[in-house]
Amino acid sequence: MNFLEKLEAAIVRSHSLLCVGLDPDPALMPWGKSIADFNRAIVEATADLVCAYKPNIAFYEAQGTDGLKALEETRKFIPDGIPVILDAKRGDIGNTARAYAQSLFDYFGADAVTVNPYLGYDALEPFFERRDRGVFVLCRTSNRGAADFQSLIVADGGKRLFEVVAARVAEWNRHGNLGLVMGATYPEELKMIRQKYPEIPLLIPGVGAQGGELELVVKYGMDMAKRRTIINSSRQVLYASSGDDFALAARRAAGELRDKINRILSGMEGDSF
Amino acid sequence: MNFLEKLEAAIVRSHSLLCVGLDPDPALMPWGKSIADFNRAIVEATADLVCAYKPNIAFYEAQGTDGLKALEETRKFIPDGIPVILDAKRGDIGNTARAYAQSLFDYFGADAVTVNPYLGYDALEPFFERRDRGVFVLCRTSNRGAADFQSLIVADGGKRLFEVVAARVAEWNRHGNLGLVMGATYPEELKMIRQKYPEIPLLIPGVGAQGGELELVVKYGMDMAKRRTIINSSRQVLYASSGDDFALAARRAAGELRDKINRILSGMEGDSF
Numbered sequence: 001m002n003f004l005e006k007l008e009a010a011i012v013r014s015h016s017l018l019c020v021g022l023d024p025d026p027a028l029m030p031w032g033k034s035i036a037d038f039n040r041a042i043v044e045a046t047a048d049l050v051c052a053y054k055p056n057i058a059f060y061e062a063q064g065t066d067g068l069k070a071l072e073e074t075r076k077f078i079p080d081g082i083p084v085i086l087d088a089k090r091g092d093i094g095n096t097a098r099a100y101a102q103s104l105f106d107y108f109g110a111d112a113v114t115v116n117p118y119l120g121y122d123a124l125e126p127f128f129e130r131r132d133r134g135v136f137v138l139c140r141t142s143n144r145g146a147a148d149f150q151s152l153i154v155a156d157g158g159k160r161l162f163e164v165v166a167a168r169v170a171e172w173n174r175h176g177n178l179g180l181v182m183g184a185t186y187p188e189e190l191k192m193i194r195q196k197y198p199e200i201p202l203l204i205p206g207v208g209a210q211g212g213e214l215e216l217v218v219k220y221g222m223d224m225a226k227r228r229t230i231i232n233s234s235r236q237v238l239y240a241s242s243g244d245d246f247a248l249a250a251r252r253a254a255g256e257l258r259d260k261i262n263r264i265l266s267g268m269e270g271d272s273f
Numbered sequence: 274m275n276f277l278e279k280l281e282a283a284i285v286r287s288h289s290l291l292c293v294g295l296d297p298d299p300a301l302m303p304w305g306k307s308i309a310d311f312n313r314a315i316v317e318a319t320a321d322l323v324c325a326y327k328p329n330i331a332f333y334e335a336q337g338t339d340g341l342k343a344l345e346e347t348r349k350f351i352p353d354g355i356p357v358i359l360d361a362k363r364g365d366i367g368n369t370a371r372a373y374a375q376s377l378f379d380y381f382g383a384d385a386v387t388v389n390p391y392l393g394y395d396a397l398e399p400f401f402e403r404r405d406r407g408v409f410v411l412c413r414t415s416n417r418g419a420a421d422f423q424s425l426i427v428a429d430g431g432k433r434l435f436e437v438v439a440a441r442v443a444e445w446n447r448h449g450n451l452g453l454v455m456g457a458t459y460p461e462e463l464k465m466i467r468q469k470y471p472e473i474p475l476l477i478p479g480v481g482a483q484g485g486e487l488e489l490v491v492k493y494g495m496d497m498a499k500r501r502t503i504i505n506s507s508r509q510v511l512y513a514s515s516g517d518d519f520a521l522a523a524r525r526a527a528g529e530l531r532d533k534i535n536r537i538l539s540g541m542e543g544d545s546f
Contacts, residue, residue: 023369058369061376065338065345072338091389092362093416096296096331103334116364118391118411120418138391143366145393152437155426161434164425 003111003134003177004201006083008227011051016258017218017226017265019085020046020250021205021234022055022074026063028239030246035063035070038246040077042238045247046254047079054203054232056087057108075109083111085203085230089138091116091123098126105133112136114181114203117165121172131175134201139165139193142183142206166193170200179203184217184231191220201228207257208236214257218264226265233257276384276407276450277474279356281500284324289531290491290499290538292358293319293523294478294507295328295347299336301512303519308336308343311519313350315511318520319527320352327476327505329360330381348382356384358476358503362411364389364396371399378406385409387454387476390438394445404448407474412438412466415456415479439466443473452476457490457504464493474501480530481509487530491537499538506530 001009011017022042024035033041043053055074060067078084086108090100104110112134115127127135140150140162150162159167169178179201182190194202204221207214214231221229237257241249274282284290295315297308306314316326328347333340351357359381363373377383385407388400400408413423413435423435432440442451452474455463467475477494480487487504494502510530514522 025368025372056365056369056372058363058365058372058376062372062380064376064380065341068338068341089363089365089389090331091364091391092329092331093414095298096329099298099329099331099335103331103337107335107337116362116389116391117422118364118389119414119416120421120423122416122418123414124418141366141392141396143392143395145395145397148393148441149391149434149438150393152434153428155428155431158428161422161425165422168421 002132003083004228006081006111007051007134007230010082011227013081014048014051015262016049016051017229017231017261018050018254018258019052019054019203019230019232020050020237020254021087021232022053023059023234023238025059028235028242030242030244035060035067036073039070039074041247042250043074043078045251046237047082049251049254049258050082052083052085052230053078054085054087071108084109085112085114085134085136086110087114089114089116091119093119094122094126097123101126101130105130114138124172128172128175128178131177134177134179136179136181136201136203137165137169139169139180140182140186140189142185146183146186162189166197170197173200179228181205182221187213187216187220190217194221194223198224199228201230203230203232205232207231208233214260215264218261219268222265222268231261275405276356277501279354279384280324280407280503283355284500286354287321287324288535289322289324290502290504290534291323291527291531292325292327292476292503292505293323293510293527294360294505295326296332296507296511298332301508301515303515303517308333308340309346312343312347314520315523316347316351318524319510320355322524322527322531323355325356325358325503326351327358327360344381357382358385358387358407358409359383360387362387362389364392366392367395367399370396374399374403378403387411397445401445401448401451404450407450407452409452409454409474409476410438410442412442412453413455413459413462415458419456419459435462439470443470446473452501454478455494460486460489460493463490467494467496471497472501474503476503476505478505480504481506487533488537491534492541495538495541504534
């Protein structure tokens with residue numbers, strides 16, 4: 001089963017487009033919990049409500065090798081049927097990109113990863129060629145500074161840089177395993193990309209803590225089959241409570257988000273899943 | 274002592290602009306050597322010939338937590354006076370970038386890092402604000418695919434994307450701790466950037482195995498004071514021999530490179546260091 005098949009099965013089973021970002025931050029986590037214990041509690045509390053988990057490797061690297069051991073452990077207790085998107089935003093030249101692909105896919109067991117397009121095709125190819133895995137290329141990110149370079153208008157054709165990136169990714173997608181990262185905080189850009197590429201998988205971070213408005217995100221980001229759009233929330237779920245009830249509060253926050261997404265979907269044309 | 278002061282002192286002491294990339298690849302290393310033992314032998318054999326070491330973290334991550342432990346160990350046996358540039362090419366949104374900065378600077382003890390500009394200013398700011406550390410922003414990379422996006426011509430002003438990146442980095446350099454990564458394989462681009470920014474530190478990978486021509490790189494890449502241009506070689510030094518004499522062969526290769534750079538310099542106008 002390749003990444004997209006696994007994702008689609010998880011969406012149908014959980015009745016959910018919600019992905020929970022596993023970004024353990026010691027400053028926000030309940031006092032005294034280890035990263036692995038925190039993640040385990042979050043996963044146990046939310047596994048039936050999500051279509052994927054997305055650990056951002058930065059939060060593990062910040063704790064050094066102990067943090068990365070916690071990531072390995074986390075990978076093991078995420079149920080088999082739920083795909084893991086390892087948010088690493090890597091990008092390096094050919095032989096180095098190959099080392100990163102080996103680390104993320106083989107060592108850490110990611111079903112899919114995020115990558116940065118700045119270095120061009122040959123930096124991405126070692127990821128793309130792994131047909132059973134998914135690769136989400138950064139297109140329009142959710143942060144304030146995203147416009148600094150991503151929105152520069154390119155002379156030939158008058159497209160913005162992120163649109164050129166999307167067009168190239170669509171060309172490069174000959175194994176059908178590529179997708180795009182589109183920040184929830186820029187709904188107009190999201191709408192345009194979804195209209196142009198109705199079938200490409202989109203990973204949409206930035207709802208909740210980052211302020212992306214859920215209704216627009218669902219309406220604009222949804223694909224035809226409703227099975228290739230992943231809406232990620234991290235802090236809103238993980239840190240719904242900083243007390244002993246954090247897992248229960250995370251479950252409540254994840255359930256509310258899932259249901260809210262589904263209510264918006266059911267108000268739209270076409271069948272729900 | 275901040276990064277640039279440390280770098281300049283190391284350049285003067287070693288009489289060298291050569292940086293050796295510590296990219297341990299089990300397929301190329303002498304059989305049976307651990308990464309830490311391999312690095313230790315390379316560092317002992319070359320420490321008086323280099324102005325910096327540049328481990329690319331991908332090669333350590335490829336071996337999982339054991340690899341990262343070897344990176345920690347390597348950091349410890351690199352002599353204090355030689356700056357370590359951790360080649361990580363990171364780029365992520367604000368709170369995540371902060372986690373990466375913590376990992377690279379504080380946990381792994383990097384004097385300088387490489388970062389990717391695609392996400393814009395706020396993704397870079399957590400690195401920039403560390404005034405005692407250096408930050409090299411990817412500008413024109415050394416790989417074939419570099420042109421895919423980096424050479425797109427931007428409508429407003431007719432500059433190419435990498436030129437816009439260089440201009441923004443020069444604007445953002447208010448603490449004086451920023452530099453650019455310029456691949457040795459594109460000498461015309463290197464010449465243009467160096468002419469426009471005569472004082473900005475440049476990290477130049479891609480000589481040797483990647484085919485960048487040393488003479489042009491030195492002539493075009495050199496700054497006025499000759500103390501802000503770092504020429505990196507990885508494979509040509511590390512894998513000069515795959516036999517028991519690998520450390521001796523690495524020393525010979527590093528010495529030849531250093532001397533060749535210095536001969537080219539001495540044929541140019543102005544004083545040598």
